[in-house]
Amino acid sequence: MTSLGNPLRDPQDRRLPRIAGPCAMVLFGVTGDLSRKKVMPAIYDLANRGLLPPGFSLIGFARRDWADQDFAQIVHDSVREHARTEFREEVWAQLAEGFRFVPGDFADDTAFHNLRLTLEGLDLVRGTGGNHAFYLSIPPRFFGDVVQQLEEHELVSTPGSGWRRVIVEKPFGHDLASARELNDLLARVFPPESVFRIDHYLGKETVQNILAMRFANEMFEPLWNSNYVDHVQITMAEDIGIGGRAGYYDGIGAARDVIQNHLLQLLALIAMEEPTSFDAVNLRQEKLKVLAAVQLPARLDTGTARGRYAAGWAGGVEVPGYLQEEGIVPDSTTETYAAIRLHIDNRRWAGVPFYLRAGTRLARRVTEVAVVFKRAPHLPFAASATEELTQNALVIRVQPDEGMTLRFGSKVPGTAFEIRDVNMDFAYGGSFTEASPEAYERLILDVLLGDPPLFPRHEEVEASWRILDPILESWARKGAPEAYASGGWGPASSDALLARDGRTWRRP
Amino acid sequence: MIELTDTNSAQIAAEFVRARTRAGSPAMGMVMTLIVVVDEAGAPAAMAAARAASREHPARVLGVILGSARGRASIVAQVGIGQGWTGETALIRLRGEVVRHPESVVLPLLLPDSPVAAWWPTDHPPDPANDPLGRLAQRRITDAALVSRGKLKALHGQCAAYAPGNTDLAWTRITPWRALLAAALDQATPSVVAGVSAASVTAERISPSADLLAAWLDDRLRVSVRRRTSAGPGITQVTLETAAGPITITRTDGRLATFSSPGQPDRPVALKRRDLPELLAEELRRLDEDNIYAATARRLVELARG
Numbered sequence: 001m002t003s004l005g006n007p008l009r010d011p012q013d014r015r016l017p018r019i020a021g022p023c024a025m026v027l028f029g030v031t032g033d034l035s036r037k038k039v040m041p042a043i044y045d046l047a048n049r050g051l052l053p054p055g056f057s058l059i060g061f062a063r064r065d066w067a068d069q070d071f072a073q074i075v076h077d078s079v080r081e082h083a084r085t086e087f088r089e090e091v092w093a094q095l096a097e098g099f100r101f102v103p104g105d106f107a108d109d110t111a112f113h114n115l116r117l118t119l120e121g122l123d124l125v126r127g128t129g130g131n132h133a134f135y136l137s138i139p140p141r142f143f144g145d146v147v148q149q150l151e152e153h154e155l156v157s158t159p160g161s162g163w164r165r166v167i168v169e170k171p172f173g174h175d176l177a178s179a180r181e182l183n184d185l186l187a188r189v190f191p192p193e194s195v196f197r198i199d200h201y202l203g204k205e206t207v208q209n210i211l212a213m214r215f216a217n218e219m220f221e222p223l224w225n226s227n228y229v230d231h232v233q234i235t236m237a238e239d240i241g242i243g244g245r246a247g248y249y250d251g252i253g254a255a256r257d258v259i260q261n262h263l264l265q266l267l268a269l270i271a272m273e274e275p276t277s278f279d280a281v282n283l284r285q286e287k288l289k290v291l292a293a294v295q296l297p298a299r300l301d302t303g304t305a306r307g308r309y310a311a312g313w314a315g316g317v318e319v320p321g322y323l324q325e326e327g328i329v330p331d332s333t334t335e336t337y338a339a340i341r342l343h344i345d346n347r348r349w350a351g352v353p354f355y356l357r358a359g360t361r362l363a364r365r366v367t368e369v370a371v372v373f374k375r376a377p378h379l380p381f382a383a384s385a386t387e388e389l390t391q392n393a394l395v396i397r398v399q400p401d402e403g404m405t406l407r408f409g410s411k412v413p414g415t416a417f418e419i420r421d422v423n424m425d426f427a428y429g430g431s432f433t434e435a436s437p438e439a440y441e442r443l444i445l446d447v448l449l450g451d452p453p454l455f456p457r458h459e460e461v462e463a464s465w466r467i468l469d470p471i472l473e474s475w476a477r478k479g480a481p482e483a484y485a486s487g488g489w490g491p492a493s494s495d496a497l498l499a500r501d502g503r504t505w506r507r508p
Numbered sequence: 509m510i511e512l513t514d515t516n517s518a519q520i521a522a523e524f525v526r527a528r529t530r531a532g533s534p535a536m537g538m539v540m541t542l543i544v545v546v547d548e549a550g551a552p553a554a555m556a557a558a559r560a561a562s563r564e565h566p567a568r569v570l571g572v573i574l575g576s577a578r579g580r581a582s583i584v585a586q587v588g589i590g591q592g593w594t595g596e597t598a599l600i601r602l603r604g605e606v607v608r609h610p611e612s613v614v615l616p617l618l619l620p621d622s623p624v625a626a627w628w629p630t631d632h633p634p635d636p637a638n639d640p641l642g643r644l645a646q647r648r649i650t651d652a653a654l655v656s657r658g659k660l661k662a663l664h665g666q667c668a669a670y671a672p673g674n675t676d677l678a679w680t681r682i683t684p685w686r687a688l689l690a691a692a693l694d695q696a697t698p699s700v701v702a703g704v705s706a707a708s709v710t711a712e713r714i715s716p717s718a719d720l721l722a723a724w725l726d727d728r729l730r731v732s733v734r735r736r737t738s739a740g741p742g743i744t745q746v747t748l749e750t751a752a753g754p755i756t757i758t759r760t761d762g763r764l765a766t767f768s769s770p771g772q773p774d775r776p777v778a779l780k781r782r783d784l785p786e787l788l789a790e791e792l793r794r795l796d797e798d799n800i801y802a803a804t805a806r807r808l809v810e811l812a813r814g
Contacts, residue, residue, distance in 0.1 A: 005698045007728045008690040013800040015683045015790065019691040047778065050684050053691065054767040054777035090764040091778040127772040129695075427537055 020448035022053045023162075024098075024119060024128040028106075028146060029137035030060040030074065034169065038200075039137060040075050041082040042440035047095050048085040051445055055126040057098030059118055063105045071101035084438055098126055106138075106145040112153045119155070130162030133447055137169060144185055151189045167196045167447055170261050172458075174252065175472065176465035183458040192457060196447045201262040202454045203439030203446075206402040210269045210369075211278070213396070213404070220394070223373065225348045230391060231501075232270060232354045233370040234263050235508050237362040239315060241486075242336065246327030254358045255306075255338040255468060255475075262367075263356045264291065264464040265456065266398070270369055271344055271354070280452040284460065291463035295343040300474040302500060306335035307484040307491030309361040314487030319361065321486070335481040336360045339494040340471060341501075353501065357494065361486045366508045367398040381417065388420045393506070403427040509588040516583060517616040523587040524568075524596055531589055538595060540792070541618045542567045543626040543641055545574065545610075548601075553784075554629040555599060560785030562595045565792045568619050571599040572641065574607050581606035583613060611640040618644065623795045627788065630654050632662070637671035647795045649788070651677040652716040663716040664812055667805035672797040678716035679801050680787045684779055685721060685746060685757070692748070692755050692769060700770075703751035707733045710747075712740035721746065723808035724800075742781055 009016065025043075029035055046052050060071040075095075080087060100118050104111020122128045134150065136143060147166075150156050157164040166186060173179030186195050201207055214220060223229070236258050242249040249257065268287040275282040297303020311321035322328060322336050337359030344354065373392040386409070395405040403426050410422040446454055475481075484491035489505065498504055510527065512519055542562065546554045551573055558569045581604035589596045598617070602610055618624055626645035628636070636642040636650060652663035654677075666676050693701050707725045711718030721743065722733040729748075738744045741762040748755040753770030757779070765779040 005701055006690065006693045007701070007704075007730075008686070008693050008725075010728075010800060013686075014794060015680075015798075015800075016687045016690055019687060019694075021691075021695060050687060050778070054688075054775035055773070088763075088778065088780065090780055093764050094776050094778045097776065125773050127769075127775060 017049075017051055018445075018449055019051055020053050020056070020445060021131060022055050022127050022129045023131035023133060023448055024057040024059060024122050024126070025133045025135055025444075025448075026059045026061060026115065026119070027135045027137060028061050028142075029135075030062040030071065030101075031064070032137050035137045036074070036078040037082050038438075038440045039135065039444070040078040041084065042438060042444050044075075044079040044083045044091065044095065045085045045438065045441050046445055048083075048088060048091045049441075052094075052448075054094065055098065055128055056095070057100065057122045057126050057128055058095070059100045059102060059115070059122075061102045061104070061111070061115060064101075064103055066101045066103060068099055068101050072096060072099040075099060098122070106142050106149065109149075109152075112149040112155070116153045116155055128162075131164075132162070133165045133167060135167040140168075140171065140173070140182060143168070143182065147185055147189050156189050157191075157194070163194070163450065164190070165194045165196060165447055165450070166190050167198060167444075169198050171252065171256060172197060172261070172456075172461045173465065174256055176462060176469050179458070179461050179465050183461070187458075193450075193452065195458075196443075196452070196455045197457075197461065198440075198443055199261050199265060199456055200439040200443065201398070202265060202456070203441075203443040204398060204402075206396065206398045207266070207269065208454075210266075210396060214270075215274050224371075226350050226352045228373050229349075229352050230372050230374045231352055231503060232267075233372065233506055234266050234270075234354065234356045234368075235370070235506075236263055236358045236367045237365060237489075237508065238360040239362060239365045239487075241309060241319060241322070241361040242325055244326075246325055250328055250332055250334050253306075253334040253338065254336055254360065255340075255472060258358045259338060259340065259356055260464050260468050261456070261461075263358060264467065265460075266369055267294075267342070267354055267356065268460075270371070271349060273348070278453060280455075280457075283453050284457055288459055288463055290344060290346075291460065291467065293345045293349075294467050295345050296467065296470055297341050297343075300471055301478075303341045303497070304471055304475075305337075305339040305491060305494035305497045306475060306481040307337035307359070307494065308334070308481040309336050309359075309486045310483040312486040314361055315363075319486050321483070331480075333476075333480050335475065337362075337481075337484060337490045337494065339490065339497055341497060342467070355498065355503075355505070357490065357505070359490050363487055363489055364508075365400065368508050369396045369398065370394070370506050370508075371396075372506075381419065385417045386419050388418070390421055395506075401427070509586050512585045512587060514582060515585050517613050520585050520587055520598055520600070521617055523585075524589070524598070527587060527589045527596070538566045538568055538619055538622070540565060540567045540623045540625060540795075542569045542792070543614060543624065543645060544569060544571045545626065545628050545632075545641055546571060547630065548573055548575075550630050551599060554627075555597065557629070557784040557788055558627070559595065559597065561788035561792060564789045566595045567625075567792075568617070569595060569597040570614055570617055571597065572610055572614065573599070573601045574610060575601060575603035577605065577607040579604045609640070611644055614641060614644060623647070625649060625792055625795065627791075629784075631656055632666075634665055635669040635671075636666075636674055637669070646673050647791070648674045649677065649791050650674070653678050653681070659714050659716055660719070663719060664809070667808045670802060670805045672802070673795075675791060675798055675801055676716070676720075677784075677787050677791070679720050679798075679804070680790050681717045681782065682721045682724075682743070683790065684782075685743060686724065688757055688765075688767070688777065688779065689725075689746060689748070692757075692767070696750070696755070696769070700750045700752050704729050704731055704748050705751070706731050706749040708736055708745075708747045709733060709743065710736040710738045710745040711743040713737045715740075715742060718743050719808060720804055723811060724804045726811065727803055727807035 272286040272290040275286045339357040389409040393407040406424045412418040624645040625647035627649040632650040633639040636648040655662040709722040755769045759765035
């Protein structure tokens with residue numbers, strides 16, 4: 001996709017969207033929730049926005065006795081139910097001729113031989129030009145089999161036959177060693193620039209807006225350091241429990257599930273220095289620098305907290321505790337809530353703690369970053385006037401209700417002089433999201449275009465495991481986590497963690 | 509909606525504030541003012557389209573209906589804030605002498621320090637940049653395809669009167685065609701691209717969009733572009749002649765096109781004609797000068813001169 005030599009392209013012609021070149025995508029794990037709720041609808045929405053090339057083809061691979069049209073029906077249903085844009089027959093017609101299904105399991109040589117024939121056929125009848133993306137929407141333990149099969153059947157890159165890319169989802173391992181193992185497995189067959197790790201948080205508009213807010217404005221950056229910032233709170237809360245995810249969640253826990261990827265990526269974007277440009281290399285360098293500067297608390301027992309939800313009432317509904325969830329063993333020590341205090345050892349952030357917390361079955365579903373500022377060094381008011389004034393804060397709401405809140409003090413109308421906190425709100429959701437693409441749309445398009453800035457590379461994955469590994473090891477020695485009430489804001493030890501520093505968690 | 513009769517700008521502005529207070533002072537976050545200059549018959553449809561477009565670009569939408577300039581000046585306004593979307597609308601009917609001074613009504617109602625766009629859904633002034641309302645806006649949107657008579661004359665007039673910030677929805681309508689054609693040449697080898705020897709655009713006999721597309725291809729490719737006539741709807745075919753054979757996009761039903769290129773199978777591609785809110789939303793996405801449109805307009809005028 002270069003404008004070089006194409007007279008119809010002009011950098012000034014910003015109406016023209018980037019349309020991916022001809023290509024086919026192979027989806028492993030067709031029947032999974034993620035495929036049906038996110039990937040397939042995103043493909044339709046991309047086509048509806050005119051961003052997929054004519055001839056784009058989607059091949060499903062699964063152990064099902066399906067024909068092409070059965071697979072097309074599955075996609076049709078998923079699109080009807082989950083797509084964000086209106087269903088239009090002509091868009092469906094563009095896609096429909098490109099659906100193929102290859103039955104078989106990952107050990108089945110014949111199936112992969114068929115897959116190869118199918119792809120070669122598509123190159124002929126749909127003009128996909130040997131450009132193939134492999135979307136591994138399957139548990140990581142099968143990656144080895146699939147990658148090996150792809151290699152054996154010469155489905156990975158051979159010179160002069162278009163590009164080959166592989167897309168993987170979290171978890172990227174369960175500790176540093178396994179992450180490396182997983183990476184070695186992929187790296188043996190795919191070069192690093194062809195491996196796309198999906199962290200859907202990085203595809204979210206609000207997360208990308210952190211970069212715009214910090215580096216396109218003049219008014220925030222001067223305050224963005226330890227002179228003015230007291231501390232930072234990064235929260236990711238789910239109101240639901242683990243539900244049907246027992247098989248995935250048990251043994252993983254909140255820290256591995258979301259802190260390792262989403263929360264540490266958010267921390268990196270909030271804390272990093274300005275990259276020289278927003279291309280993948282420079283952006284990654286800055287993120288890596290700040291992740292490498294992260295310091296763990298000196299004592300892991302007082303600098304971290306973890307918990308597990310107990311049976312109770314959440315949002316007016318009676319709910320089971322973690323141990324009563326179906327498929328959880330009684331001696332499980334998996335945490336469903338994790339909180340960590342981190343420091344960043346550089347000039348900008350010296351002495352500013354970053355508190356990260358993630359949990360399920362909390363009071364409400366929310367992800368936000370709160371930058372809490374220091375108090376004014378001197379208040380020329382009577383003590384009674386500022387009793388209700390707390391600290392200024394800038395809150396970036398990532399989901400739901402995307403936007404930003406600025407909290408500052410204001411005089412209460414009346415004759416007495418009294419200052420109270422007020423909130424100023426920017427609702428990103430109400431303003432621009434109508435036409436803004438879903439995270440998966442943006443990320444899938446970027447894969448097809450070969451545009452890597454929004455995908456974490458294995459160096460970043462390893463850097464975050466290096467932060468988390470010692471904490472996980474210390475927790476593993478300590479047995480079962482503390483119980484916390486469902487539908488609240490986590491265990492007492494988490495509140496104590498901040499209280500020791502003279503601070504409290506925001507109620508998000 | 510509150511109706512104010514025999515009113516003025518200050519009362520309209522005060523009504524905006526009251527309406528917001530009644531709604532509990534929700535966060536507004538409006539990003540621009542959109543002035544819609546329309547006649548009585550076209551007003552409901554135009555205001556609906558503007559409201560729909562302002563879902564993507566929250567705006568204060570000011571509809572201005574210019575009535576007869578005779579008699580005593582009178583202003584009647586319907587003022588309301590959006591229900592279910594962040595925006596405000598006022599439909600302002602001017603009659604009598606004030607019709608000659610509409611900018612005096614609109615200027616006090618512009619949102620502070622944010623962009624202004626003006627849109628003429630049907631008939632438009634010959635030189636929008638020097639129109640009293642057009643002068644207030646940095647984006648001036650006309651629609652040569654929807655004028656009441658003389659579409660091609662309207663298009664040529666707009667191209668000749670081009671000023672930075674002007675744009676026409678006839679141009680907006682061909683963005684998907686242009687995107688597909690550009691993508692087609694992305695895929696071709698440099699020798700094929702350099703070897704484009706001729707092109708043609710087939711459309712209804714009267715189609716401002718087709719003429720703009722032909723002028724764009726002519727300007728970018730520097731080859732002669734034939735303009736052919738078909739029964740429509742809209743543009744039905746575009747062909748680029750290359751050394752290897754023709755690259756053709758054919759759309760006969762206004763919805764689904766067929767893409768053919770040398771050595772490749774024919775492929776269907778969705779290419780639906782878009783409706784007004786979508787076109788308007790695209791137009792409002794960028795408020796700076798559209799240099800490509802400027803070059804195309806210049807080319808169209810040159811070609812007409814021969």
